[in-house]
Amino acid sequence: MTATRPDWSRGFHETTLVCFTAAALSGAGVAAARPLAWATGLRADDPGRGAAASVLTLICAGLLISIGHLGRPSRMMRALLRTGKNALGTEVTFAALTAAAALLLVCVPLRAAALQLLWVLASLAGLGLLASLAWVYWLPGQIAWKGVPALSVIPLGLLVGYVVHTATAFPRARPGMWGALILAALDALAWAARCARVEAGAGRGEAAHPSAMAQRRWIYVLRFLLVSLPPLAVVLFDAGLAGLVPMALGVIVDRYAFYSLAIKQTTESEVARIESKMTSDE
């Protein structure tokens, strides 16, 4: 008797999630990374309207897209019902808070001190959003997600955010390049850990999307090139906004990798694991 497979293993249906999380982590990262940028040279009185606008746009776009993921979009407000106890609700709440702060930063003319305070609040909200994104995917049955892979949204988001601030700041008030290098290194380490986790997990669970899993090495390399190299270009060669284009693609590839290389520990995978142990014993 063959098993009847439930729907999740047939076809890639997480496209909207890819787009939503790409936008959300980027927006969150821009907000969260501002204090880091200040610490490395960004002028505190730079209002950063451009950066705030990007936070607002990214998070609003992300939220809109996420509604498109829902089977029942009209019921979207129920996602907030268990905020605090539930990762998804908490994530949406932090997204709303970050977007609200960004809206104020864009629209309301404020003095320097108030501006800084608002940015601090926005960055806390953004950090909360990044942490929630990590929490959501910390699922014990998901071999390729729990632990470092789930947490990796944080260094990725911060890296993206930092580069946005670098690209959008006034030329002589830019944050220092070593901030970008450190964040890029952290992100690259996290990415390496994720790739290692997929390699280790491949035999222990069931790949959600076997066709993507078969191409995983291309995905490993592509993501690295698109995410880790552009920050250097932006910082070293003043590539500016142009450097953000490959990074944007890189974030999307990263999110695609996250869902397409998911590995779930299922009863089927356990059965297969034990059966292959029996074969190797023969």
Place this chain on the structure above:
Amino acid sequence: MRGAGFVLDLGRCVGCGACVLGCRLSNAWPAGVSWRRIVPFNLDRRGGGPTYHLSLSCHHCERPACVNACPAGAYTKRSDGVVVLNEERCIGCRYCEMACPFDAPSYDGAAGVMTKCHLCSERIDSRLQPACVAACPTEALTFRGRNGVEREKEPVPGFSDPAGCAPSLDFIPPRRAKRSHLYERLREVLKR
């Protein structure tokens, strides 16, 4: 006192699939939805041993991943232990599907909501058996109501609980001859 759940006699189940179709008929599965499946173990009869069959559905866990995962509170665990999904509350985010290590929630693409085995809660409330149990021609599949039975404490080869959900699924191990020889050997394999 243990909550409600299924009990599968591995010595009686021959993987015939009547439970799957019995559930499908009684619960009118929408297209693309599946609430029960058979996972064969050792289909290739390695080691001269038998195949045995796992008929699996929702395990109505003691610590259900779905209940915790749902942002909209669409899942509830009844006092008798049955985990029920209220499709009217579901927003179709499919998070429970990612969280459940047993593939119990199943997405109904046409309706945009999740669906799941509810241990035929209306039937059992009317003192009937769940449709799968009623359909099983060898009486391999039974279910546990309000009073628990002693659980097979050791892990059944091929079945695990990666997320610590404490599934309320009991197995009666195969007792006779060839089937139990393999079973013992599999336990050895697991221990290593």
Place this chain on the structure above:
Amino acid sequence: MIVTVRSGRITAIEGDPLNPATAGRVCLKGLSYADRITAADRITTPLRRRSGGAGFERVDWDSALDDIAARLERLRSESGPSSVLYYEGSGSHGALSVLSDAFWNPFGGPTRTHGDLCWPAGLEAGRLTYGANLHSHPRLTVESRFILMWGHNPAETNIHQMRLILEAQEKGAVVAVVDPRSTDTSDAADIHVQPRPGTDTALALGLANVIVEAGLHDEAYLSRHATGVGEYLARAREFPPERVGAITGIDPEGIRELALAYGRTRPALLIAGFGLQRHSHAGQTMRAVALLPALTGNVGVPGGGWQYANLASHQLRPPPLPPAPQGPPRSILAARLGRGILDCADPRIRAAWIEKANPVSQHPSTASVVRGLETLDLLVVVDQFMTDSARLAHYVLPAKSMFEQEDLVTAYWHPYLQLRRRILAPPGQVKAESEIWRLLCVRFGFETNFFAADPRETLRAMLPEGKADLLESLESEPVDPSGNGELLWRDGVFPTPSGKIEFASPEAARLWGVDPVPDYVALEEGHESARAGRHPLQLLTCKTRERIHSQFGNLEWIRQVERPRRLDIHPADARARGLSDGDAAQVWNDRGSVRVKVHLDPGIRPGVVHVIEGRCVPEDPEMNRLIGDGVTDMNFGAVFYECLVEVSKP
């Protein structure tokens, strides 16, 4: 079955708890009827082949039947009524199927078929040995202490029996299986021997040899209730375990172990499957096996005996029908349908009406069946779905499902006659076959009063003499019309020519020209034959729970749970041919070649290969292409399991 219908849709299917044999359950095929009745590909209107041959167009009944009637009449006047072949198989049928004679008799009598693809050799063997094919009630299975299943796989083919066997086993019964393959049934067995296909007569005589050597045969019972025992024992002496081991490929110690266990444990039940008799020495094989329960004194004992077929429910009489034509009808072998059609002359077969059957998929020697059907001027196929046979037809007429006409059904394991109610209206333009016959009779001007307006009248007339009021009982529960009781043969009286169990059967010799005492004869297409030099692997195509032959496999409900069609081959045989698991392979002999994917199966006997039987969808391999149209030594059965092939890389 208890079927609930709401607003014309089936919403529940449950077993009838009043049937003691099935105990309130149905198998997955029974449940899949909820899908089958309304399947998207069900044919619901008459179809006519488009001129030019490509595909079918829908037509109304009047156009279809007017044309068919005109063509049949022309054929009859040009070539005589026997130029039309009428072939009815074992699809969704019941007692009312006999009403086809209300048309064919006044038509003058078509060419018919004799024999069938299922079980006739075993039936004749049972009849010759015990006088009748009857056995004790299935319920008594749980009282058995030893259950020997020979060529039988109830985990797939009789799930209700499997429940009883497992229950008996849990109470301490030993379960033994004789099967060249490993199956879900043999998985439950305590003893499993795997002989070469076609060598079972030797094995049976070998078991008898050991049993008699050990003094485990029941001499008292044999002296009172058996004849020909002396000749039989002389034959058994020729089959010591060493010789039997060489023939069957089983270790002689295993033969001894099985024989002693079977001989020592009482009551012991021996259940033979149809698989045991699908070769050219089937009748003698079945006799040899059927005699073992008699040898060991297990007949007429609760939990003991021989089980193959139970015809207790087959008590119906024909209803009033028009007189049959004079003289015996021309008849061709069902097992040799293609060749039969091609060989008929004076008149040759120019038309065929095929109902409840799918010969292109299911008969052996597919190429000859197709050749035969393609010569016809008119082919009418009546079916629910577009089968391989329907695809060749000039007209495809939609067939009813079993819920769409009231009828009486008999059984072959339990003794119950059952009334099948009409619970659904035939969908679309579907008509019951009896209505199709009536409409043809109208066109031919034949008498139509044999077709009662209410089928109940006909059914009542078919009940046994003096039991017309059984019909009312049947409305609420199954009825055993035989009056035999639950325990058969307890009185030790057998309706054979001698009144006793016939170990030597002069009747067998007279009717079929076989040895009065069964003997092992190597199969013409067996492991010892000349053919085996070129095609060394024995092919089996066994039944599965997910289908009945070419039925059910097209349903989505079944496709969701069914196993893929693979060539089961022992890893050693595969390795020797450079084949690995999952590889495409050609399975071939001089009759044809079929491509199937390999599945390594350490549980199958080396030298034997297997593909699941039944062709429902175009992707299913056409295994019957490889199987010859031989016939069994008795009673005109087919030889599906006597087939040699080779397997190689494509």
